Amino acid sequence: MTIAAPQRVLFIGGLGRSGSTLIERLLNEISQTWAVGETIHLWERGIRDRERCGCGHAFDECPQWSQVGLEAFGGWQNVDLERIIGLRWSVDRSRRLPQLYRAHRGRPWNADERDYLDHLRRVLLASATVAGSPTVLLESSKHLSTAALLSADPSLDVRVLHLVRDPRGVAYSWTKQIERPEALGELMPTYRPSRTALRWVSDNLGFRFLAGLGVPTLTMRYEDFLTDPEQGLRSILDFVEVPQPDAFGFLAGNRAHLVTPMHSIAGNPLRFGGDDLLLRMDDAWRTELDARSRRTVTFICRPALGHFGYRP
Ligand SMILES: [Zn+2]
Structure with missing residues (x-):
């Protein structure tokens, strides 16, 4: 009898608006x-x-997600939606991080956690099957709690790409009104800079803590990725042990031409953007974020700024 190797998953983690959708x-x-x-x-x-x-x-x-539903549950209609949505809001929360971290130290899952994780695992394994068993699944929930849950599952080989971006750029981005392309007329949520700054500190240090618990983690600054996207991609491929191509046909300097459809659920409007992308830093915060907000964000993030190579 052969035992299947754990499915490799690259979990793209970090605070939203840190470049995850582009990467x-x-x-x-x-x-x-x-x-x-x-x-x-x-x-x-x-x-x-x-x-x-x-x-x-x-x-x-x-068609892709219909297949995944069939493979994972015999059809999405067999999922007890009310229960799983309840579990998502009780189990997969930042406030439960201390318990989730302890699961990495051998604490057994409780019944709710086991059920929730079982659903996530089924979706991931079914996706790999339907996609023709690719080497690496890209999971971009970004939430630290989801990373802490999935990475404690022995049937998955979860590696975390921890994306970090200058908190002033992140804070400015979350103040902008952006339409949600999935739902006409609806806007993406906006957050006050102080709230984003607090999340920036807790999330980024939380991912560091998870790495300290033994979860393989590659921390990458979005600014560094954009300086040399090809090198950035090569570092990520090395991290997930995917062989390096001689060249990336879709990439020329800081221009990308994308041709592969992406069946991803939720996320940044960039998912629906054109197929030609210019990879460059959005530095609008330097002129558009008001001085007071900038000082507030810098003050809150100051203890962690240097840790990630940013200057106050
Ligand atoms: Zn699709």
Whole structure:
């Protein structure tokens, strides 16, 4: 009898607006990878609300996700949505991080955690099967709690790409009003800079803590990635042990031409953006973020700024 090797998963983690969708789209062009998107939002935004998949189809009309539903549960209609949404909001929360961290130290899962994790695992393993068993699944939920859950599952080989971006750029981005392309007329949420700054500190230090518990982690600054995208991609491929191609046909300097459809659920509007991307830093915060907000963000993040190579 052969025992299947754990499915490799690259978990793209970090605070939203740190470049995750862009990097996910670039990685999705590589044949050994497959982007599933943000599984934390699958139950509500995908199955319940039938929001659009990255391929443009409504969730229930996307052939890829229909197959995954069949493979994982014999069809999405067999998922007890009310229960799983309840579990998502009780188990997969930042406030439960101390308990989730302890699971890495041998604490047994409770019944709710086991059930929730079982659903996530089924979706991931079914995605790998439907996609033709790619080497690496790209999971971009970003949440630290989801990373802490998935990385404690022995049937998955979870490696975390921890993306960090200058907190002033992140804070400015979360003040902007951006339309959600999945749901017409709806806006992405906005947050006050002080709130974003607090999240920046707790999330980034939390990912460091998870790495300290033994979860393989590659910390990458978005600014460094954009300085040399090809080198950035090569570092990530090394990290997940995918053979290096001689060249990335979709990438020329800081221009990318994307051709592979992406069936990811939820995430940044960039998922639906054009196929030609200019990879460059959005530095609008330097002029657009007001001085007071800038001081507040710098003050809150100061103890951790230097740790990630940023200057006050
Ligand atoms: Zn799709």
